[in-house]
Amino acid sequence: MTVTMPAPLRPGDLLIDFSMMRMTAADAVKAKAAHARGIIRYSAGAASSPRHPSYKLNAGKLITPGEFRALLADGFDIVANDEWYTTRVTEGTSAGAVDGAVAGALWHTCGLARGAVIIPSWDASPSRLRWPAVRSYLAAYQKELDQFGYHAGLYGGTPVVNRMVAVGAARTGWRANAGDWSNDGLPYQPDTSTPAKRAALVAAALKVTKAHLWQTGNYWFGQQADENLVLRAPLGSHCDAVRAAHPPVTPPKKPTPAPAPAPAPAPAHVAVTELVDATGRWSWSTDTNGNLVKKHDGVVVQTLP
Missing domain, CATH: 3.20.20.80 (Glycosidases)
Incomplete structure (x- = not known):
């Protein structure tokens, strides 16, 4: 019983x-x-x-x-x-x-x-x-x-x-x-x-x-x-x-999840050359992966390996 x-x-x-x-x-x-x-x-x-x-x-x-x-x-x-x-x-x-x-x-x-x-x-x-x-x-x-x-x-x-x-x-x-x-x-x-x-x-x-x-x-x-x-x-x-x-058993606390890793910072660009013409400012730089990055007025317009 x-x-x-x-x-x-x-x-x-x-x-x-x-x-x-x-x-x-x-x-x-x-x-x-x-x-x-x-x-x-x-x-x-x-x-x-x-x-x-x-x-x-x-x-x-x-x-x-x-x-x-x-x-x-x-x-x-x-x-x-x-x-x-x-x-x-x-x-x-x-x-x-x-x-x-x-x-x-x-x-x-x-x-x-x-x-x-x-x-x-x-x-x-x-x-x-x-x-x-x-x-x-x-x-x-x-x-x-x-x-x-x-x-x-x-x-x-x-x-x-x-x-x-x-x-x-x-x-x-x-x-x-x-x-x-x-x-x-x-x-x-x-x-x-x-x-x-x-x-x-x-x-x-x-x-x-x-x-x-x-x-x-x-x-x-x-x-x-x-x-x-x-x-x-x-x-x-x-x-x-x-x-x-027989004291009541307290269930173990659930582990606190580890915080998600912070997103990696955007790749740094190193300017190698820059010119200005009638259309605006152009620049070329290499990122941390070695790619050549072409920008027009600060906006990426082309990436070449």
Whole structure:
């Protein structure tokens, strides 16, 4: 199956994320008509493995290879999110290691391109006391992602997202919709209905958050899906990673044609004799080829070899 690569995501674009919902062909048409450019889908850390005791509780929200291919075929880009339970990322190194290994393996099986980002979620109030544990979790998570060529991000409130992006613990930041986790002044459920309104929201957000995505609080499909606004790009989506690995080839410039040579100067004539009679001035000269040139009043009237 040949899939046409969608255009790159840009600030002001809309994405939606959902867990238990599965997008039908009709849903895809509606989403694209409402200007959705991409889909954010889920793994569930260690519980993504069928061997895990919590797998059955989380299986309904997990991305599958078939769904991954279908979303691409429908023209959507894909962003990877990893969420088991709300505070999992505060459990430090050992949790980060097992979650990174299992989530990375699932996304790799689905076909997520090397170079893409997987974004673990801190879906709770981001207490500063837990930040060191979160940073340890992300470091261990990243170490496991290295085998797949992926990068770790972070979903959470603006303060912790800003910190983890600033120190390099998270490649991509995703600002949660809960305003009291962020206290950054961004509105809840803003009007995103036009490009101009989305551009104004992006401009405001860039002043207060280092996040690449903002979960706005707006709902789609009867509250089954959340709306997200792209703030910065590239953000580590599947198609971002594909483009980075296979940049477009710029055709070589056509060589500039050499200028045509200047025409050769007219042969020089050397006067050998000249006379004037009643009819005018006559002269004889030889040109550079040795021909005898006869002129009357400066006009050539005869050339003899």
